[in-house]
Amino acid sequence: MKKTPFFKHRLFLLGISLSLYTMGLIFPALAFEIVDFKTLHTGIIIDMKGIEVTAWGILGLLFLQIPAIGWLANPLYWLSCVFFVKKKYQFSIAATITAIIVGFLGTISAYWFALPNGSNPDSQILLTKLLLGFWLWLAAPTFLMMVDFVYLQSRSRLKAHE
Numbered sequence: 001m002k003k004t005p006f007f008k009h010r011l012f013l014l015g016i017s018l019s020l021y022t023m024g025l026i027f028p029a030l031a032f033e034i035v036d037f038k039t040l041h042t043g044i045i046i047d048m049k050g051i052e053v054t055a056w057g058i059l060g061l062l063f064l065q066i067p068a069i070g071w072l073a074n075p076l077y078w079l080s081c082v083f084f085v086k087k088k089y090q091f092s093i094a095a096t097i098t099a100i101i102v103g104f105l106g107t108i109s110a111y112w113f114a115l116p117n118g119s120n121p122d123s124q125i126l127l128t129k130l131l132l133g134f135w136l137w138l139a140a141p142t143f144l145m146m147v148d149f150v151y152l153q154s155r156s157r158l159k160a161h162e
Contacts, residue, residue, distance in 0.1 A: 010151075014084060017144040021077065024137025025050035030107070031129035035114065037122050046125070050133040066113045067127070070106025073099040077141045089148045089155075096145035103138055 029050040048056070060068025080095035110127035117123040 010084070010147075013147045014081060014144070017140045017147070018081070020136050020143060021140035024133045024135075024140060025054065027133035027136060028131045029053050029133030029137060030110075030127060031131055032110075032115075032125045033128045034117055035124050035126050037124075045128065047131065050137050053134075060115070065115060067106060067110035067115060069109070070103050072106065073103025073141070076102060077144075080141060080144055084144060084148065087151075089151050093145055093148045093152075096141040096148065099141040100138060100145070103141070107134065 027050060028047040030048050030053055032046045032048065034044040034046065054071065054074065057068045057071030057074075061071055076095050076099035080092045080099060083089070083092035083095060107130070108127070114124035114126050117125050
């Protein structure tokens with residue numbers, strides 16, 4: 001009986017990527033500090049889980065906040081999953097690379113662009129640390145991109161042997 005190569009199990013590999021994405025939403029993803037304009041420091045640190053960051057990211061887009069652009073990596077990642085399932089690996093790679101760039105740069109822009117602190121006009125929220133959830137969230141499209149590359153390489157090898 002011939003064994004199927006590991007990378008031929010597409011849905012299993014997609015499941016790994018989706019598991020990374022889900023863990024990224026469950027674990028704390030970003031640490032923010034509340035900064036008061038009068039004292040320029042409060043020492044209050046808030047850890048937000050990935051799902052909270054995702055929810056606030058949607059609102060941030062509605063209010064045109066620059067760091068919220070990182071939220072757009074979510075639909076790009078889901079688009080790459082659709083392309084992967086449809087075996088359109090080049091489109092999947094393009095979507096994952098775009099998701100990684102947009103997600104990383106959009107999120108870290110919160111280091112430089114302060115976010116509003118709810119209804120308190122005297123303070124803002126600044127990003128202080130990227131936590132495990134963020135890296136797991138970013139690992140999901142990265143893993144899928146690597147799988148896409150392996151599939152494209154194996155496909156080109158198969159065509160070369162024909």
